[in-house]
Amino acid sequence: MEFKETINFFQDKFNSKDFIPLHAPVFNGNERAYVMDTLDSTFVSSVGAYVDKAEQMMAEISQTQKAVAVVNGTSGLQIAMQLAGVQRGDEVFTQALTFVATANAIHYTGAEPVFLDVDYDTMGLSPKAVSEFLEEFGEKRENSAYNKKTGRRIAACVPMHTFGFPVHLDALMAICSEWNIPIVEDAAESLGSYYKGKHTGSFGQLGVFSFNGNKIVTCGGGGMIVTQSEDLGKLGKHLTTTAKVPHPYEYVHDYVGYNFRMPNLNAALVCAQLEQLDTFVANKRTLAHDYAAFFSGQNIKFRTELEDTQANYWLMCVELENVEERNAFLKATNEAKTMTRPIWQLMYRLPMYQHCYRDAQKNAEFLEERIVNIPSSVRL
Numbered sequence: 113m114e115f116k117e118t119i120n121f122f123q124d125k126f127n128s129k130d131f132i133p134l135h136a137p138v139f140n141g142n143e144r145a146y147v148m149d150t151l152d153s154t155f156v157s158s159v160g161a162y163v164d165k166a167e168q169m170m171a172e173i174s175q176t177q178k179a180v181a182v183v184n185g186t187s188g189l190q191i192a193m194q195l196a197g198v199q200r201g202d203e204v205f206t207q208a209l210t211f212v213a214t215a216n217a218i219h220y221t222g223a224e225p226v227f228l229d230v231d232y233d234t235m236g237l238s239p240k241a242v243s244e245f246l247e248e249f250g251e252k253r254e255n256s257a258y259n260k261k262t263g264r265r266i267a268a269c270v271p272m273h274t275f276g277f278p279v280h281l282d283a284l285m286a287i288c289s290e291w292n293i294p295i296v297e298d299a300a301e302s303l304g305s306y307y308k309g310k311h312t313g314s315f316g317q318l319g320v321f322s323f324n325g326n327k328i329v330t331c332g333g334g335g336m337i338v339t340q341s342e343d344l345g346k347l348g349k350h351l352t353t354t355a356k357v358p359h360p361y362e363y364v365h366d367y368v369g370y371n372f373r374m375p376n377l378n379a380a381l382v383c384a385q386l387e388q389l390d391t392f393v394a395n396k397r398t399l400a401h402d403y404a405a406f407f408s409g410q411n412i413k414f415r416t417e418l419e420d421t422q423a424n425y426w427l428m429c430v431e432l433e434n435v436e437e438r439n440a441f442l443k444a445t446n447e448a449k450t451m452t453r454p455i456w457q458l459m460y461r462l463p464m465y466q467h468c469y470r471d472a473q474k475n476a477e478f479l480e481e482r483i484v485n486i487p488s489s490v491r492l
């Protein structure tokens with residue numbers, strides 16, 4: 113059988129001949145105690161001590177001023193872009209090599225995604241692609257950047273840290289600040305990942321994390337907006353909680369707000385899981401180290417973190433030689449009950465984003481044909 117040694121290695125690492133998932137959650141800390149506590153207190157819903165605690169913990173972990181707990185990462189991205197000033201009819205830079213939520217969140221704001229290429233090494237938005245686009249189409253008007261071909265404002269730039277590998281943030285920050293384009297980091301996959309010693313999500317005007325079931329830390333469903341701006345954080349909290357003006361009994365609302373709150377029940381899980389984040393990352397880094405050693409010298413390339421970064425190794429991945437090898441690998445591993453998955457289809461292949469602008473996408477198309485996620489769970 114093809115890839116037999118590799119399949120044996122997965123089975124050995126996960127000590128299983130049965131189904132091996134890509135990423136299974138682990139609830140070995142205070143999860144039960146905290147969830148029971150919400151039930152005992154009856155505060156399971158939109159107010160409760162765990163929501164405040166989860167926000168404090170996330171601000172601390174992400175090295176930001178303010179964190180706002182939301183119902184999921186996608187809604188967090190939508191609100192973060194709104195807070196960054198994105199409006200109907202604007203354009204927003206992002207990568208085509210991402211999970212569909214990034215593009216959907218842009219669409220929800222009424223803006224259009226502009227798909228720019230990723231770097232080969234980070235698999236995330238390429239500062240060079242951003243800079244080339246701006247050189248060709250960019251125009252500075254007053255305090256904003258415009259696309260002189262479409263006449264639309266370029267309102268934000270949304271890089272995504274693919275599988276927890278940080279993008280080239282220094283270069284991206286430099287070009288975006290030159291053009292006065294706010295950055296909203298889609299850090300949904302990069303909780304526990306650092307760039308030059310600073311946590312991802314803390315570089316942009318805003319950053320967004322996800323606690324979906326398959327992420328490194330999960331609460332069933334949930335997300336967190338983080339920012340260095342106290343004001344944006346306060347406004348974010350207000351907008352995601354129906355924009356209710358404090359009053360002892362009257363219902364007064366001063367914006368079209370959203371019910372994007374994270375329930376206290378989920379926040380209890382976030383707190384218990386965050387307590388274990390360092391352990392989870394360390395555990396995954398050990399596995400990454402073993403994978404790197406195993407695949408070294410093979411024609412299957414294990415993707416490792418770049419210099420100056422520390423990756424959380426959320427979903428680990430290998431690069432196959434070509435699409436035929438990739439297909440053979442996917443077939444053999446899945447038939448052997450070890451779960452592997454190809455990287456996402458590029459966003460402009462999906463019917464709703466086919467009409468959007470995209471550049472040459474050389475790296476994105478190369479990676480789309482070759483990258484495969486392999487079993488990455490925390491091992492007990």
Ligand SMILES: *Cc1c(COP(=O)(O)O)cnc(C)c1O
Nearest residue numbers: 184185186211213214300322324
């Ligand atoms: C998981 C994920 C999201 C969305 O998070 P949800 O909590 O599932 O809404 C957004 N972007 C990326 C890149 C993701 O991986």
